Amino acid sequence: PARRILGVEKNIWLEFTEMAAKYKSVDLGQGFPNFSPPDFVRQAFSDVVSGEDCLMHQYTRAFGHPTLVKILAKLYGQLLGQSIDPFGDILVTVGAYEALFTAFQALVDEGDEVIIIEPFFDCYEPMVKMAGGHCVFVPLRPKGTPDKPALSSGEWALDPDELASKFTERTKAIVLNTPHNPLGKVFKREELQVIAELCVKHDVLCISDEVYEWIVFDGNEHIKIASLPGMWAQTVTIGSAGKTFSATGWKVGWAIGPHRILKHLQTVHQNSVYHTATAAQEAVARGFQRELDVLGRPESYLFQLPRQLQEKRNRLVECLLSVGMRPIIPEGGYFLIVDISALNVELPEPADEEEPYDYRFAKWLIKTKGMATIPVSAFYSLGHRKDFASYIRLCYVKEDSTLEAAEKILKEWH
Numbered sequence: 001p002a003r004r005i006l007g008v009e010k011n012i013w014l015e016f017t018e019m020a021a022k023y024k025s026v027d028l029g030q031g032f033p034n035f036s037p038p039d040f041v042r043q044a045f046s047d048v049v050s051g052e053d054c055l056m057h058q059y060t061r062a063f064g065h066p067t068l069v070k071i072l073a074k075l076y077g078q079l080l081g082q083s084i085d086p087f088g089d090i091l092v093t094v095g096a097y098e099a100l101f102t103a104f105q106a107l108v109d110e111g112d113e114v115i116i117i118e119p120f121f122d123c124y125e126p127m128v129k130m131a132g133g134h135c136v137f138v139p140l141r142p143k144g145t146p147d148k149p150a151l152s153s154g155e156w157a158l159d160p161d162e163l164a165s166k167f168t169e170r171t172k173a174i175v176l177n178t179p180h181n182p183l184g185k186v187f188k189r190e191e192l193q194v195i196a197e198l199c200v201k202h203d204v205l206c207i208s209d210e211v212y213e214w215i216v217f218d219g220n221e222h223i224k225i226a227s228l229p230g231m232w233a234q235t236v237t238i239g240s241a242g243k244t245f246s247a248t249g250w251k252v253g254w255a256i257g258p259h260r261i262l263k264h265l266q267t268v269h270q271n272s273v274y275h276t277a278t279a280a281q282e283a284v285a286r287g288f289q290r291e292l293d294v295l296g297r298p299e300s301y302l303f304q305l306p307r308q309l310q311e312k313r314n315r316l317v318e319c320l321l322s323v324g325m326r327p328i329i330p331e332g333g334y335f336l337i338v339d340i341s342a343l344n345v346e347l348p349e350p351a352d353e354e355e356p357y358d359y360r361f362a363k364w365l366i367k368t369k370g371m372a373t374i375p376v377s378a379f380y381s382l383g384h385r386k387d388f389a390s391y392i393r394l395c396y397v398k399e400d401s402t403l404e405a406a407e408k409i410l411k412e413w414h
């Protein structure tokens, strides 16, 4: 194998998704809805595929199907208060995954440092490594004490001085993820301002992963760091139709930013993937066209989705509390994390002494209780895993019947 892939062979999704299927468990593990996308986008996909326009089955423009980049430019132009060139400032990718990958490949050079906020969506670290970069980690720390522990994802915060100390002459970029996976934290304006000021001061890029941008609860607000003063010029904003329209398998994502930066992502993309499926792009474009007409109104899917998911979150939180478990209540996104340290479950002897407690707990939960979750230390760098091995992550973006089955398992076990 090439040296650039050494050390990145393990993957949490491969390991736990396979296990969840093998034990036919109630699956609150991998983050995807087990209900259908809204009718209007399903209908759009079906119309596109069965319609008369034979070009829908052929190649389209490499950097994004024209109808999709045009509607994205219009929508994000409004959200960012910034005029966006559909053909220069946008790249449509195979999911947000490819947007992240092209960003790191295009912008991070051998020896560059990239600041990553821990915990983090697991692929950032291997992607930076494959680009030849060096990851510098900075933690979100829970506030509170053992008798008054942090109860909300908002109470997990960066220490501004610690963050500032991570910026060096070699820092190329910082990766931000809001709403956050796995914590569900929605960064506040003041918190984003601290990051933005450091980026401007040190001329550092911000790669802002906002795939859960529409899923925000309790009156919290999703703020785009690219809309803060000076930040459009040095931010790549990443989004996902998978999360926006509850269609993760369509694998349509995008990166948006000034052409000066975006053109480098386009270079990686044209020489690797070339473009994502035409029909899926056209269907997403039609979905956004419909949404743009009703934005902010009760009939809008993007208005309904966070409300539906907030109820699912509440349901799972109540259930966990009723059996004495301590969830960190998320302000947005697909997930919550729950403390397992107080449960004192006697686990079988580990086959591998190095395996963190939460991995062993999550495997035990699948095998003996039939419920799949994800160990939170998977969202930490190898060096820090042992220190953060007392939480598991649960996905609540599931049919009520799935949540009911999970409730049954949790209640019977206690």
Ligand code: PMP
Pocket: 031, 094, 095, 096, 097, 098, 121, 177, 181, 209, 211, 239, 240, 241, 242, 243, 248, 251, 252, 253
């Ligand atoms: N970023 C985050 C934070 C995610 O949770 C995910 C996975 N859903 C992605 C990026 C990848 O998104 P996509 O499915 O569009 O590739």
Ligand code: GLN
Pocket: 013, 029, 030, 031, 032, 181
């Ligand atoms: N983003 C999803 C999650 O966090 C899954 C990603 C994947 O399956 N590779 O669960």
